[in-house]
Amino acid sequence: xxxxSTRKTLSTIPLLKTKAGPRDKELWVxxxxxxxxxxxxxxxxxxxxxxxxxxxxxxxxxTKWFGKCWFIHDLLKYEFDVEFDIPVxxxxxxxxxxxxxxxxxxxxxxxxxxxxxxxxxxxLWGRNVPRFGIGHAMALGLGPWLAVEIPDLIAKxxxxxxxxxxxxxxxxxxxxxxxx
Amino acid sequence: MSNIQELEAKxxxxxxxxxxxxxxxxxxxxxxxxxxxxxxNPYSRLMALKRMGIVNNYERIREFTVAVVGIGxxxxxxxxxxxxxxxxxxxxxxxxxxxxxxxNRLFFQPHQSGLSKVEAAADTLRNIxxxxxxxxxxxxxxxxxxxxxxxxxxxxxSLTDGPVELILSCVDNFEARFxxxxxxxxxxLTWFExxxxxxxxxxxxxxxxxxxxxxxxxxxxxxxxxxxxxxxLKRDGVCAASLPTTMGxxxxxxxxxxxxxxxxxxxVTNYLGYSALTDFFPTxxxxxxxxxxxxxxxxxxxxxxxxxxxxxxxxxxEEEKPVHEDNEWGISLVEESVDERDVTVSEGVTLAYxxxxxxSIEECQEATSNDVSLDELMAQMKSI
Numbered sequence: 001x002x003x004x005s006t007r008k009t010l011s012t013i014p015l016l017k018t019k020a021g022p023r024d025k026e027l028w029v030x031x032x033x034x035x036x037x038x039x040x041x042x043x044x045x046x047x048x049x050x051x052x053x054x055x056x057x058x059x060x061x062x063t064k065w066f067g068k069c070w071f072i073h074d075l076l077k078y079e080f081d082v083e084f085d086i087p088v089x090x091x092x093x094x095x096x097x098x099x100x101x102x103x104x105x106x107x108x109x110x111x112x113x114x115x116x117x118x119x120x121x122x123x124l125w126g127r128n129v130p131r132f133g134i135g136h137a138m139a140l141g142l143g144p145w146l147a148v149e150i151p152d153l154i155a156k157x158x159x160x161x162x163x164x165x166x167x168x169x170x171x172x173x174x175x176x177x178x179x180x
Numbered sequence: 181m182s183n184i185q186e187l188e189a190k191x192x193x194x195x196x197x198x199x200x201x202x203x204x205x206x207x208x209x210x211x212x213x214x215x216x217x218x219x220x221n222p223y224s225r226l227m228a229l230k231r232m233g234i235v236n237n238y239e240r241i242r243e244f245t246v247a248v249v250g251i252g253x254x255x256x257x258x259x260x261x262x263x264x265x266x267x268x269x270x271x272x273x274x275x276x277x278x279x280x281x282x283x284n285r286l287f288f289q290p291h292q293s294g295l296s297k298v299e300a301a302a303d304t305l306r307n308i309x310x311x312x313x314x315x316x317x318x319x320x321x322x323x324x325x326x327x328x329x330x331x332x333x334x335x336x337x338s339l340t341d342g343p344v345e346l347i348l349s350c351v352d353n354f355e356a357r358f359x360x361x362x363x364x365x366x367x368x369l370t371w372f373e374x375x376x377x378x379x380x381x382x383x384x385x386x387x388x389x390x391x392x393x394x395x396x397x398x399x400x401x402x403x404x405x406x407x408x409x410x411x412x413l414k415r416d417g418v419c420a421a422s423l424p425t426t427m428g429x430x431x432x433x434x435x436x437x438x439x440x441x442x443x444x445x446x447x448v449t450n451y452l453g454y455s456a457l458t459d460f461f462p463t464x465x466x467x468x469x470x471x472x473x474x475x476x477x478x479x480x481x482x483x484x485x486x487x488x489x490x491x492x493x494x495x496x497x498e499e500e501k502p503v504h505e506d507n508e509w510g511i512s513l514v515e516e517s518v519d520e521r522d523v524t525v526s527e528g529v530t531l532a533y534x535x536x537x538x539x540s541i542e543e544c545q546e547a548t549s550n551d552v553s554l555d556e557l558m559a560q561m562k563s564i
Contacts, residue, residue: 023324023327029554032554033552033553033554033557034524035556036554036558036561037557039561040557040560040561040564043561043564044564047564055564056561057558057561057562058558060553061324063323063324085320085323085324086321086324087322087323087355087358087359088322088323088324088327088359088362089322089355089358089359089361089362092358092397092473093322093354093355093358094355096353096355107420110353111276122354124303
């Protein structure tokens, strides 16, 4: 079910051990720390391998996650907002990752831009509860989805390359500044 | 000028039409169910079940509250059936809106697209049977924000302000099923799980009484219906297929068993499957898993063990005698060694995935939580 390169990526994402969801007060904080540590390591690995492809952050409770992911196609960078909630039954059930701006543009999506994960991802998640975390969901769920869907959507002309303007960058910079 | 007069006349005409369309044939509430056989009695055919000796106490249906979670292809039809049967109170949960893409299913109509499913359904249902008290909740039950309200509604919304008598899961995803399962195990609520496969040609219903029968976490969906190559069905660009037929059939099974459970007639089926391609209807009993992952499920199992059980008469059977009285050579049958991983499942189903193979991940490292605080980690993540 998993090819060699995915297996290799997978082996570098730290595994988690605390089985706790957002309703398990203190244990959830423990789990959340593991999530962050695993994610930080994964992003650092990606940067080192020159394969940086997403950023995520959460609300204070760690129940709502948001950020950006991007995909390079023909030397052009296509960027999308990512968001998802941590379900009450996490980590038994995986988060449902959504790319809201692509809602309605592809059939491989559920309402609200939730990407279709049933086939390639859910069985894998199911047999690795609670060791898989958000990093694994990104690597095994969203990553392969983007790799298949984005080139197809570009070819169909459903999405097109948007040149980032300076104002955009500036707004983003101010936003980041305010968050700090 | 004549133009304005014409328009005014037209408006008046349309207003009259609208008024007559919305007011005509709206029936008044009915205080008590009557079994009188007259054309004007909406309950005469249901009350006839008593005369036929099927149900002893049909009018008790008005004392019950049923919650339907998910008002899609199965849930909306389920809600309509219960409404027509005259259920006391109906509670509807869904966070979605009606879309034109839903029109291959029953119940919703094109003019309702854009409305929230629960509101659109409640409007239609109140019109069909104003005696049913319908409550609606428009949110996603799997989110942390809504879950507490969800459990609160389930435990306090019966006609006597107690827990609802039955919950029907008509959702279309694993996450929502798990959320319902978690709530029902925690608050000891009886429910039916139902589902239609993504390829639209199989479905099932499952009766879940916490501690007594397998919960949804006792046997996670390791098994899927076989006899069909999914790749042939999953065409490019199609995420999920659906048919009004399969969904109607599953809704029918669901409400039939709901009526049997509430009004105590016939036998409630523990698990009923349906394979449309072969018209195969497996039924089975599912015992709870003593090692279930859900702590509350294990707790309910212990409670159930301590409860006195109604005695079931077992037919007396003559003891089988051995074919040969003596065994001069000491011959005995030895069980063949069985490969532990070879788990057998019922006819018509295969395993979708096996249990974890430790070797595949042992080379991974663990995310160990040392003394770093969560705030520090969040800041670190943000600054990468």
